[in-house]
Amino acid sequence: MTAAAEIVKLARLLGEKPERFEYLADLPVSDLRVLREKATDVLFDANRAVFERIAAASKLVPTAVTVGVAQKAFGPLLCARVAGVLEPERAVDIAGRLPVDFLADVAAELDPRRAAGVLAALPSGPVVAVGRELTRRGDYVTMGRFIGELPDSALRATVQALDAEAILRTAAFSENEDRFAEIFAMVPDTKVPEIARVFASASDELAEALLPVLKGLDKAGLTRLAAAVKEHSPEQRAHFAELAEQAGVLAELGPLAEVLRA
Amino acid sequence: MEVQVTYEPGDDAVAELRKQLRGTLPANVEDLDADALWDLAGAMRTARRRQTEHLIQATEASLSHVPRLIRPVVRKVIGL
Numbered sequence: 001m002t003a004a005a006e007i008v009k010l011a012r013l014l015g016e017k018p019e020r021f022e023y024l025a026d027l028p029v030s031d032l033r034v035l036r037e038k039a040t041d042v043l044f045d046a047n048r049a050v051f052e053r054i055a056a057a058s059k060l061v062p063t064a065v066t067v068g069v070a071q072k073a074f075g076p077l078l079c080a081r082v083a084g085v086l087e088p089e090r091a092v093d094i095a096g097r098l099p100v101d102f103l104a105d106v107a108a109e110l111d112p113r114r115a116a117g118v119l120a121a122l123p124s125g126p127v128v129a130v131g132r133e134l135t136r137r138g139d140y141v142t143m144g145r146f147i148g149e150l151p152d153s154a155l156r157a158t159v160q161a162l163d164a165e166a167i168l169r170t171a172a173f174s175e176n177e178d179r180f181a182e183i184f185a186m187v188p189d190t191k192v193p194e195i196a197r198v199f200a201s202a203s204d205e206l207a208e209a210l211l212p213v214l215k216g217l218d219k220a221g222l223t224r225l226a227a228a229v230k231e232h233s234p235e236q237r238a239h240f241a242e243l244a245e246q247a248g249v250l251a252e253l254g255p256l257a258e259v260l261r262a
Numbered sequence: 263m264e265v266q267v268t269y270e271p272g273d274d275a276v277a278e279l280r281k282q283l284r285g286t287l288p289a290n291v292e293d294l295d296a297d298a299l300w301d302l303a304g305a306m307r308t309a310r311r312r313q314t315e316h317l318i319q320a321t322e323a324s325l326s327h328v329p330r331l332i333r334p335v336v337r338k339v340i341g342l
Contacts, residue, residue, distance in 0.1 A: 014309040021305075023298040031288035038283045039306060046310050047317050050341070054321065057339040061328055073324035078317060 002209070005173050006032035008141050012108070013039055033175070040111050044081060054078075055085045058094075067097045076105035084114035088121040095126060104133040108142045112149035119149050124157035131158040135166045144173025147183070159186040164194035171213045180216035184224070196228035200240040211247035219254060226259040237262070275299035282306040 004018075006029055011018040013036060024032060044051075058066045070079050083091055083106065095103060095118075107130055112119065119127075127150065134143050147170065150158070159167055167187065171180045187195060202210060217225065229237060241260035244250040250257055275296040280286055282303045292299070321340055328336050 014305045015312060016305055016309075020301070023294060023301070027290050027294075028288075031290045034288050035283075035291055035302075038285065038287065039309075042282070042284055042306065043309060043313055047314060050317055050321070053340045057336045060332060060336055060339065065328060069324040069327045072327060074320045075316075077313070078320050081313075 003027060003029050003032055005141060005144070006036060009145070010036045010039065012141070013043070037113075044084060044111065044114065047081070048085070051082045051085050054082050055087075055090075058082075058086070058090065063093055063097060066094055070094065070098065071102055076102065077109045079106045080109035080111070080115075083110060083118055086118065088117040091115075091118040092121045092123075095122065100126070100129045100133050103130050104137070104139075104142075107134065107146070108139060112146050116149050119146070119154070120151050122154065124154045127154040128157050128161045132161060135162055135170075140166075140169040140173045143170040145175060147171070147174040147179055148176030155183065156186045159183055160188060164191055164198045168195065168198055168210045168213060171216070172209045177213075177216045180213055181218040181221050184217055184221040192224060193228045193231065196225055196232065199225075199243070200229065200232055200236045202243060204243075204246075207243040207247060211244055211249050214244070214256070215249050215252055217253075217256075222254050222256040226256040229256065229259050275303065278303040279306075282310075 003025055007021050007024055008018050010024070010032065011021055024035075058069075061069075074082070086094075098106075103126065131143065134140075143166075147155070162170070164187075167183070171183060174180065184195075199207075199210065199214075214222075214225075229240065232240070237260050241250060241257075244253060244257070244260065250260070253260070276292050276299060279292070279299050279302055283306060286292070291302075294302075325333055325337060
């Protein structure tokens with residue numbers, strides 16, 4: 001993940017435009033993440049008691065009323081905050097009655113660390129539907145924030161539902177770089193050639209974002225991708241190798257590098 | 263003996279940012295120039311104020327969606 005992606009996340013959290021925080025562009029990504037996580041904690045804790053009382057009050061009314069209040073009075077931001085203190089079963093019941101576009105709005109505001117219990121209890125169906133909606137919007141920043149917190153079953157269903165470019169862009173925004181090997185192992189065999197094609201034909205802008213993701217692949221993943229790349233023409237392989245070289249990752253690609261250099 | 267204290271223009275800004283974020287931050291963040299630190303602290307303060315205002319309006323508005331009969335109980339639980 002890049003500093004620019006972290007700044008986008010911080011700006012969204014604070015309700016500002018990313019350009020305002022240009023002065024953060026040269027800071028290490030790890031420091032920007034600490035800054036954003038502290039800001040998230042402060043904003044959540046600032047009104048925590050009220051969020052807890054709202055969660056308690058939601059038990060007094062029928063779920064249908066809560067669903068109406070969530071959409072008409074609270075909106076996505078406050079729903080995301082309250083979700084962090086709701087009992088997971090209650091949150092899942094409410095989420096199941098909300099439209100997908102509203103859930104996608106809530107996801108954009110949600111702190112996945114605080115909603116881990118809810119994410120673990122959500123069936124794969126709504127997770128995949130929200131993943132598709134966020135992909136349609138091109139909101140890979142939000143998608144990437146959830147990678148580290150989604151349970152395996154929901155992550156697998158989402159990976160299988162997304163196209164190759166969406167999987168890779170999501171991985172590029174992931175806050176858990178170590179999980180790409182696991183994600184790639186979930187990609188069905190039929191989709192691996194598509195992944196290889198996205199890498200091989202990437203524009204400079206796309207390559208800059210996506211190529212670093214390859215560093216997270218384990219030997220099994222690199223071997224699997226290498227087998228698909230082997231089917232490419234020499235010119236395509238040369239282009240892929242050039243992009244990997246420019247991104248400074250070629251030397252770390254083991255079996256894939258061998259195929260690219262052949 | 264007189265103690266020599268060196269005044270750095272960014273010190274106040276660092277203190278304000280620490281206050282807004284409830285603690286120290288990575289050295290690279292605290293080493294930003296004073297204008298950037300004031301701006302970050304201001305953005306944080308505004309976000310908190312905006313969230314609280316939004317919360318007050320939303321909780322008041324939420325009552326109109328709750329059946330009249332149980333509004334007093336809900337009002338009490340929320341603390342309105």
